[in-house]
Amino acid sequence: MDPSARRIWDALDEAIRRRIVSAVWCGWCGDSTGMVDLTGAVEAEKLVLRGRCAGCGREMTRVVEGSSYGA
Numbered sequence: 647m648d649p650s651a652r653r654i655w656d657a658l659d660e661a662i663r664r665r666i667v668s669a670v671w672c673g674w675c676g677d678s679t680g681m682v683d684l685t686g687a688v689e690a691e692k693l694v695l696r697g698r699c700a701g702c703g704r705e706m707t708r709v710v711e712g713s714s715y716g717a
Contacts, residue, residue, distance in 0.1 A: 651686035654693050654710075670708045672699040681706055 647655060655663065667681045680700035687694050693710040 647684070647686040648688070650688045651693055654688065655686060666708065666710060667695070667697070670699075670706055672701060672704065672706055674704045675699060675701045677701075681708060 658666075667684065669678045670681045671677075672679045681695065681697040682700050684695055684697040686696070691712055695708045695710065697706060697708075698704065699706050
């Protein structure tokens with residue numbers, strides 16, 4: 647993760663972080679699944695997490711809006 651994304655991610659409560667990465671839509675699986683191998687960046691004042699689907703291993707992205715972390 648880049649440093650600004652890491653600061654935001656680390657400031658979130660552990661339960662919220664788990665919830666964010668445990669319910670990500672995978673277009674390949676056609677279902678909500680977990681995200682693994684996370685990286686992150688801040689883009690347009692939003693935390694953008696990239697990783698792989700825990701089910702099929704394909705790339706996926708999750709955008710975390712600023713209101714979720716107090717920005």
